[in-house]
Amino acid sequence: MFIGRIIVSNENENNNRLEYGKEILKNLSNELTQYLGKGYSYTNLTYMRKFYKAYPNYNELNDKLSWSHYCELMIIQDKDKRNFYEKECINSNWGVRELQRQLDTSLFERLLLSDGKTNKEKVLELSKEGQIISKPSDIVKQPYVFEFLGIKEQKPLLEKDLEYKLIRHIEDFLLELGKGFMFVGSQQRITLNNTDYYVDMVFYNKYLKSYVLIDLKMNNLKAENLGQMNLYLNYYEQVVNSEDDNKQIGIILCAEKDNVMIELALGGISNNLFASTYTYYIPDKEQLINEVEKILNEN
Numbered sequence: 001m002f003i004g005r006i007i008v009s010n011e012n013e014n015n016n017r018l019e020y021g022k023e024i025l026k027n028l029s030n031e032l033t034q035y036l037g038k039g040y041s042y043t044n045l046t047y048m049r050k051f052y053k054a055y056p057n058y059n060e061l062n063d064k065l066s067w068s069h070y071c072e073l074m075i076i077q078d079k080d081k082r083n084f085y086e087k088e089c090i091n092s093n094w095g096v097r098e099l100q101r102q103l104d105t106s107l108f109e110r111l112l113l114s115d116g117k118t119n120k121e122k123v124l125e126l127s128k129e130g131q132i133i134s135k136p137s138d139i140v141k142q143p144y145v146f147e148f149l150g151i152k153e154q155k156p157l158l159e160k161d162l163e164y165k166l167i168r169h170i171e172d173f174l175l176e177l178g179k180g181f182m183f184v185g186s187q188q189r190i191t192l193n194n195t196d197y198y199v200d201m202v203f204y205n206k207y208l209k210s211y212v213l214i215d216l217k218m219n220n221l222k223a224e225n226l227g228q229m230n231l232y233l234n235y236y237e238q239v240v241n242s243e244d245d246n247k248q249i250g251i252i253l254c255a256e257k258d259n260v261m262i263e264l265a266l267g268g269i270s271n272n273l274f275a276s277t278y279t280y281y282i283p284d285k286e287q288l289i290n291e292v293e294k295i296l297n298e299n
Contacts, residue, residue: 005052005056025042025045025046025049026042028040028045029041029042029044029045032045047071047074050074050075051070051074053074054070054073054074054076054082055070055074062086062090064089064090065086065089065090066096068096069089069096069099072085072096072099072100072103073085073086073089073099076103079127080123080124080126080127081108081127083127083128084108084126084127084130084131085099085102085103085107085108087127087128087129087130088102088107088130088131090130091130091131091179092130092179098175101148101175104282105145105147105176105282105283106282106283106285106288106289107141108126109285109288109289109291109292110141110142110143110145110283110288111126111131111141112126112292113142113288113291113292114137114140114141114142114276120296123296131178131179133178133179133180133205133207133208135208136208136210136247136249136272136274137272137274139177139178139179139180139181139205139208139212139249140251140274140276141176141178141276142276142277143276143277143278143279143283144176144177144253144276144277144278144279145176145278145279145281145282145283146166146173146176146278146279146280147279147280147281147282148169148172148173148176149162149165149166149169149280151165151280152280155280157218158218159200159216159217159218162216162218163186163187163200163201163216166201166216167186167201170183177203179205179207180205180206180207180208181203181204181205181212182203182204182205182206183201183203184202184203184204184211185201185202186200186201186202187199187200188201188202188213190231190232190235192231192235197228197231197232199213199214199215199232200214200215200216201213201214201216202214205249208246208249209244209245209246210245210246210247210248210249210272211236211240211241211245211248211249212248212249212250212251213229213232213233213236213248213249213250213251214250214251214252214253215228215229215232215250215251215252215253216253216254217252217253217254217255218254218255219254219255219256220254220255220256220257220258221252221254221256221257221258221261221262221275223261223265225252225254226252226262226265226266226269226273226275227265229250229252229273230250230269230271230273232250233248233249233250233271233272233273234271236248237271247271247272248271248272249272249273249274250271250272250273250274251274251275251276252273252274252275252276253276253277253278254275254276254277254278255277255278256277257275257276257277262275
């Protein structure tokens with residue numbers, strides 16, 4: 001940080017950042033390497049400069065984060081977004097690999113868009129606290145990203161095959177689901193009047209103290225899919241939940257969804273029932289950012 005401060009201070013004094021950055025940093029790298037040894041390459045000095053620009057106040061640094069964490073964080077120009085990822089690294093105990101994945105899949109933007117709208121208060125809340133899970137809608141994302149499965153975008157897949165692959169990559173899937181998720185099991189049977197139904201995947205969220213039921217749909221979401229999930233939720237409330245459990249949550253993951261149909265189908269339903277899409281590839285970062293900015297500008 002000390003060297004970064006010197007570099008930035010001299011930039012401001014010379015008022016010629018581009019020329020100064022290219023020539024002076026090279027000379028400074030040669031001199032420091034000659035007198036102090038390795039670790040002062042042109043690239044490292046560039047990182048030191050960026051580090052000081054992002055974190056000019058030494059007291060802002062957290063000893064739970066490594067230099068590798070900060071190398072990823074200091075690239076983020078938007079301070080609110082950077083603060084969010086920093087808080088999540090600390091609160092969720094992310095390693096560098098987990099941080100890189102969440103940056104690549106635009107977690108910040110997906111959380112803002114998860115309920116179909118966002119506002120400046122939500123941005124401020126995320127930047128100050130990270131992701132706070134206090135109600136069922138807090139755990140839902142839009143979209144969910146399954147790039148870790150390595151499935152080609154256009155490759156046809158059966159629901160049972162997708163389920164199998166998610167179970168095989170359960171650690172990655174839990175990371176994508178978010179905080180507090182614990183895997184209960186797959187194909188959890190529900191028997192009603194000698195008829196068996198099967199919930200694709202069941203989790204438990206320790207923060208909400210709720211069962212989370214997930215159904216996978218390979219095609220567009222249909223109204224009957226919502227009705228079936230509502231049946232599952234009612235069964236869990238009456239048969240499975242204990243006195244310590246809060247109201248169960250249902251999430252239908254589908255290829256496409258019609259928000260108007262969902263709104264009409266869920267009218268009058270008291271259960272925590274959500275529908276979200278998923279993708280096999282990392283979404284277009286610029287598109288997600290533009291969607292967030294568009295909504296923010298409308299408020």
